[in-house]
Amino acid sequence: MDKPKVYFMDARSESPDTSLINKTVTVFEAAGFDKMINKGDVVAIKMHCGELGSSAYIRPAYVRAIADKIKELGGRPFACDTTTQTYGTWGSRVTELDLVETAERNGFSSATLGCPFLSADGYVGTSDYRVDIPEGYLLKEAYIAQAIAAADKTIVLTHFKGHGMGVIGGALKNLGIGCQSKRGKFNVHMGRHPEYGIGDSTVFHPENFKGKEADPDWELLENCCPLGLFKVTDNDELLWEREKCINCLGCGSWMNPRGIFEPNLANFDATDIAIGDAALGVIKAVGRENIGFINVAVDVSPKCDCAGFSDLPLVPHLGVFASKDPVAIDQACVNAAMNAPGTPGSLAEEMGIDAPGERKFDLGGGAIEGLSEQTTINTAVVNGLGSREHELVHAQPLGRDRFAFPPDPRPTKVRFAKMFEKFQPFPFDKHNGRGYNRLDKVDIDAVKGDDINVDPHSHQDAAYHGDGGWHPGDDDPSYLPKENGSSPNGKASKKDSKAKKE
Numbered sequence: 366m367d368k369p370k371v372y373f374m375d376a377r378s379e380s381p382d383t384s385l386i387n388k389t390v391t392v393f394e395a396a397g398f399d400k401m402i403n404k405g406d407v408v409a410i411k412m413h414c415g416e417l418g419s420s421a422y423i424r425p426a427y428v429r430a431i432a433d434k435i436k437e438l439g440g441r442p443f444a445c446d447t448t449t450q451t452y453g454t455w456g457s458r459v460t461e462l463d464l465v466e467t468a469e470r471n472g473f474s475s476a477t478l479g480c481p482f483l484s485a486d487g488y489v490g491t492s493d494y495r496v497d498i499p500e501g502y503l504l505k506e507a508y509i510a511q512a513i514a515a516a517d518k519t520i521v522l523t524h525f526k527g528h529g530m531g532v533i534g535g536a537l538k539n540l541g542i543g544c545q546s547k548r549g550k551f552n553v554h555m556g557r558h559p560e561y562g563i564g565d566s567t568v569f570h571p572e573n574f575k576g577k578e579a580d581p582d583w584e585l586l587e588n589c590c591p592l593g594l595f596k597v598t599d600n601d602e603l604l605w606e607r608e609k610c611i612n613c614l615g616c617g618s619w620m621n622p623r624g625i626f627e628p629n630l631a632n633f634d635a636t637d638i639a640i641g642d643a644a645l646g647v648i649k650a651v652g653r654e655n656i657g658f659i660n661v662a663v664d665v666s667p668k669c670d671c672a673g674f675s676d677l678p679l680v681p682h683l684g685v686f687a688s689k690d691p692v693a694i695d696q697a698c699v700n701a702a703m704n705a706p707g708t709p710g711s712l713a714e715e716m717g718i719d720a721p722g723e724r725k726f727d728l729g730g731g732a733i734e735g736l737s738e739q740t741t742i743n744t745a746v747v748n749g750l751g752s753r754e755h756e757l758v759h760a761q762p763l764g765r766d767r768f769a770f771p772p773d774p775r776p777t778k779v780r781f782a783k784m785f786e787k788f789q790p791f792p793f794d795k796h797n798g799r800g801y802n803r804l805d806k807v808d809i810d811a812v813k814g815d816d817i818n819v820d821p822h823s824h825q826d827a828a829y830h831g832d833g834g835w836h837p838g839d840d841d842p843s844y845l846p847k848e849n850g851s852s853p854n855g856k857a858s859k860k861d862s863k864a865k866k867e
């Protein structure tokens with residue numbers, strides 16, 4: 366069988382058609398996604414709008430470029446993300462209201478995208494479509510966000526980076542978490558699983574709770590759980606109804622720092638496996654022929670865009686990738702990151718994984734030691750979703766004519782000659798037609814080196830001459846004189862007048 370192709374363009378850019386945004390459109394076409402979209406198709410663009418405070422998330426201009434391309438093909442695009450689990454107290458995408466407000470704050474709106482932005486799993490996160498996945502390694506069903514399951518076609522547009530739990534945040538994670546409803550996310554995170562769920566597998570240390578008096582935030586320990594599973598008794602005892610835990614991860618940020626919970630590697634590993642299975646669920650819901658994947662591997666931050674902050678990238682920009690195979694595209698990105706040097710000063714350097722050839726995400730992405738950047742990818746091979754083996758194809762630029770500013774593609778003279786007759790922006794009527802008050806010649810080399818080889822106070826012809834004032838016009842009487850003692854318009858300068866008085 367032929368290996369799946371992954372179309373790739375690197376991150377160098379020296380012309381409009383090699384801009385990273387236009388390269389994203391180029392790999393979209395190279396991978397044949399334009400042939401997948403028919404006139405009238407409703408097309409979901411699944412993206413991650415970023416948690417409030419993160420800054421490495423995919424820029425709206427990439428989404429806009431893909432939305433414009435879909436419209437050009439006759440499709441009807443919408444951009445979407447899904448509501449999250451509660452995760453912690455400060456989640457900014459937990460309901461549809463949170464999600465849309467955060468998306469707008471991060472720059473995603475109809476005005477910027479050229480199409481609506483939707484919460485794909487509804488207000489709470491229960492709008493979904495259940496699919497059986499008998500091939501799953503761990504999961505046997507998945508709950509896919511309704512808007513994605515209902516669309517005719519889907520483009521999974523992913524910012525490739527690390528992820529604390531998923532280790533890598535690529536196409537598979539965008540499917541296996543990002544395309545799952547909130548209900549589906551509880552499934553993937555092992556809510557109430559008898560072996561891997563937090564309630565069943567976490568080592569609980571209630572003895573590390575210091576009591577109400579010593580812990581002024583103790584009420585948060587009761588209030589961090591949406592199911593109210595924690596109770597502090599009058600005797601300062603912390604109780605937990607662990608058998609009812611649904612793995613929303615709302616309590617970890619309070620329990621872990623106090624030593625009340627021990628980090629649970631089995632839960633993390635099982636979730637990474639489940640991501641690979643849930644990703645297969647999305648393919649079963651939408652149809653393999655109806656979905657394409659683009660990974661924008663720039664700003665490759667260690668943690669996901671859901672973290673609420675973005676650290677220095679682990680590696681320099683890698684480029685843009687497109688494929689019909691979500692496993693192949695993620696493996697191609699992992700390989701590219703492995704072969705790249707770590708960014709100086711980044712977590713990669715701090716962890717000692719900055720040399721080319723070092724795996725970057727096991728330690729750089731994962732929140733706890735012992736996780737693997739291959740777990741989700743390997744699971745998605747085992748369950749038949751895709752192939753790690755792939756052929757990397759270098760896509761070629763499409764030429765700058767393809768990427769003219771779309772609203773007014775007329776040549777410059779046609780656009781501006783008549784407008785400039787009415788509203789001439791260049792002041793031809795000033796300074797003998799030269800327009801502006803500038804010196805004819807200056808010592809350029811004097812300001813090009815590490816040292817400044819001219820004394821600003823002695824440079825009397827300069828508009829700014831070091832006296833704390835700015836003297837931009839020859840009609841300004843304070844403009845300093847030329848050698849004949851008069852300003853360019855013949856008026857005496859302030860300095861000239863002062864000298865005469867003396």
Ligand code: SF4
Nearest residue numbers: 590610611613614616
């Ligand atoms: S105990 Fe379970 S359900 Fe409650 S906050 Fe923690 S993870 Fe969520």
